[in-house]
Amino acid sequence: MSKINLSIRTESDISEAVRQSRAMAGRLGFSTTSAYYIATAASELAANLWIHAGGGVITLQRLDGKGGMELTTIDHGPGIADIDRALEDGFSTANGLGCGLPGVKRLMDELDIASFPGVRTEIKARKWL
Amino acid sequence: MKVPIIRLGKVLLVSIQVDLTDAAALQFQQDLINRISETEALGVAIDITSLDVVDSYMARVINDTASMARLLGAEVVISGVQPFVALALVEMGRELINVDCVFNLEQALKKLEVTIAARGDRGMGRDSYEG
Numbered sequence: 365m366s367k368i369n370l371s372i373r374t375e376s377d378i379s380e381a382v383r384q385s386r387a388m389a390g391r392l393g394f395s396t397t398s399a400y401y402i403a404t405a406a407s408e409l410a411a412n413l414w415i416h417a418g419g420g421v422i423t424l425q426r427l428d429g430k431g432g433m434e435l436t437t438i439d440h441g442p443g444i445a446d447i448d449r450a451l452e453d454g455f456s457t458a459n460g461l462g463c464g465l466p467g468v469k470r471l472m473d474e475l476d477i478a479s480f481p482g483v484r485t486e487i488k489a490r491k492w493l
Numbered sequence: 494m495k496v497p498i499i500r501l502g503k504v505l506l507v508s509i510q511v512d513l514t515d516a517a518a519l520q521f522q523q524d525l526i527n528r529i530s531e532t533e534a535l536g537v538a539i540d541i542t543s544l545d546v547v548d549s550y551m552a553r554v555i556n557d558t559a560s561m562a563r564l565l566g567a568e569v570v571i572s573g574v575q576p577f578v579a580l581a582l583v584e585m586g587r588e589l590i591n592v593d594c595v596f597n598l599e600q601a602l603k604k605l606e607v608t609i610a611a612r613g614d615r616g617m618g619r620d621s622y623e624g
Binding site for chain 2: 375376378379382386396397400401403404407408411415453464466467470471
């Protein structure tokens with residue numbers, strides 16, 4: 365399977381996303397360390413969907429070409445008003461540690477965020493083999 | 494899922510086996526502070542050997558729990574941080590686990606014993622420390 369869609373509706377869906385992303389990263393040939401990084405990033409992103417957006421969908425996908433894996437989340441929650449700020453260390457709107465998204469950025473190779481507050485937010489995080 | 498809290502003398506042992514959901518984390522924190530105040534525990538060992546992915550939320554739960562326990566007067570030690578958890582937490586960029594850490598539960602108990610002895614209030618609880 366090179367693409368898995370997971371709906372994050374309850375908190376236990378987060379653990380499922382973690383398990384699936386780690387398994388997929390392993391299958392795609394990532395090192396154990398990278399597979400855990402990807403799983404941690406997936407945990408962070410899926411938790412964000414649940415905590416900030418009231419649910420959403422996370423897609424785990426193989427990237428062809430130079431080879432890699434992409435995590436995509438799509439939600440229709442309040443959105444991210446200030447993306448630059450959301451990527452700053454220590455910034456948190458929901459009493460977190462303020463290192464969720466900056467953490468994901470460091471764990472993965474690329475992070476793209478497109479947010480139309482109140483309409484749709486899409487986050488893509490990629491890691492190359 | 495309820496996290497079992499085991500009493501061993503003046504120390505409480507907790508092993509977190511699965512990712513805690515927000516509700517379960519709150520329940521766990523409440524149970525733990527109740528047990529600490531009931532037993533006047535002087536130390537708490539939290540073992541996270543079974544957690545192989547710890548994100549910033551889980552790290553926050555662990556940190557917050559440790560802070561609550563400390564406010565009540567109990568020392569806290571975390572044991573069993575997995576190598577990949579340590580790598581990912583450091584890579585994420587901040588000191589996510591702001592608590593004393595040791596390799597295993599045995600060392601956690603030793604460390605608690607020493608820390609509690611150094612506090613000099615070993616005999617203050619309802620019964621003496623047996624750990």
